[in-house]
Amino acid sequence: MATRRITQETFDAAVRENMEEFEMEPGEALREAVEQFESQGVNLSFIVKAVPTVPSDEKQEEPTHEVLQALESLRIGKDTDDFQDVMADINLFTENCSSGFAQRYLAAQKDAYPIILSYCKKSLAKPEAALVALSALAALTDGQPDLLDTEGQQFLLDALKKFQTDSSVTHEAVRAVRHCCLKHEQNRQDLIKGGVLPLLTGAIKLHSGCAELVKEASAALRVMTFDDDVRVTFGHAHEHARIIVLEQNGLKILIETANAHLNDTSVLSDICATLSCLAVRNEFCQDISDLGGLKLMLTLLADSYETPELVKQVLSAIKAVAGNDDVKDAVVSAGGVQLIVMAMNRHTSNASVCEQGCACLSVLALRKPNNCKAIMENGGTLAAIQSMKAHVDSANVQKQACMLLRNLVSRMKNYSQPILELGAEALIAQALQTHQDCGDVGKAALRDLGCKVELQELWTGKHGSLTN
CATH class of the missing domain: 1.20.930 (Transcription Elongation Factor S-II; Chain A)
Known part of the structure; x- marks a missing residue:
């Protein structure tokens, strides 16, 4: 497995040398550089594997990568009072960050986070501005939760509170929360202390008919129950699940929402996956059964057994709630074994x-x-x-x-x-x-x-x- 690392500048210099010294075409120079470093055991997953280009707006003269061109435009315009003037640049930055981890890693190395956060704080005045800024923040923090700081945490909470009735803005805010909490225990704990859980469950209740938002909020709740940060000896996964169930009525909200989306297998898969993560106590397993969750799972297994992704999540959920011995018997009595085997x-x-x-x-x-x-x-x-x-x-x-x-x-x-x-x-x-x-x-x-x-x-x- 490749373990050595190089900088983006080193890689770009090798590509440039292939083009200038050996007169290679851009595509050939790029392939040669990739093969050269990979043969030396270099990990290129953090490297943008593209030939730098000269920007068309003539604000910059040196060839550079598109994500950095977009970032430079944002850096130049960050003091503007009219958010409308920079929305196109923010969208371009988001598009580049969404194209791969290497792009957003490079942007973060060039101080993209404080620039994007400054736009985020300005965007709270209008929902259309907030939507664009939150999309950029969500894209940048995907796989880079360490970027989020106290100011960023407060901004996410403020955005979720202010735009509760706007499903599009809420969706992007929840996505940013999920990205910032995945594999980051401290962010989870800080955001939960700041009150993010009622905002997540509230988003599911308020926008129960919006499939994409339901899936995103369900996934965010699920991430709150993870114990996936290797830097932390003991996480609060169990405590977070307890709060979601007992203080936020999470089980009832999720099961009722699932029943409202019986024809959407992707929503049902997400909700079943989240219920699996919440079935961490004997009484929670029983609660899921009593609320109709077990009946729902068995019905889905019978009616949607052709859909492998949903079947996998339903089986995982049944396995989780069957940790309770009474629920075990209920599964078998209801014909669950036949359905599982089928x-x-x-x-x-x-x-x-x-x-x-x-x-x-x-x-x-x-x-x-x-x-x-x-x-x-x-x-x-x-x-x-x-x-x-x-x-x-x-x-x-x-x-x-x-x-x-x-x-x-x-x-x-x-x-x-x-x-x-x-x-x-x-x-x-x-x-x-x-x-x-x-x-x-x-x-x-x-x-x-x-x-x-x-x-x-x-x-x-x-x-x-x-x-x-």
């Missing part, structure tokens, strides 16, 4: 559906002999075996299938022989050989199936080295 059989070629299907059945089988019986009788084992055969290279599919097979026989040893007759032992052994992540669960499955398995004793408790 979805897995329909999408055997889709690794994500197979993974979530196996995981879902595994949770239903855990400590529930009657549920194991339902899974065996409805072809759940065969679906898992077929998934293992179809996705030999997917560690996640193999791992979840092994877990399901183990849960099926851990309390019901009479199921071992029928499972082994389907070829489970050879498939588990292959998974163990192919995927290191399957080690523990694969060996546990073989052990509980009554197969011969080598369990390595790492330490006997005696004095001496841990290794031979």
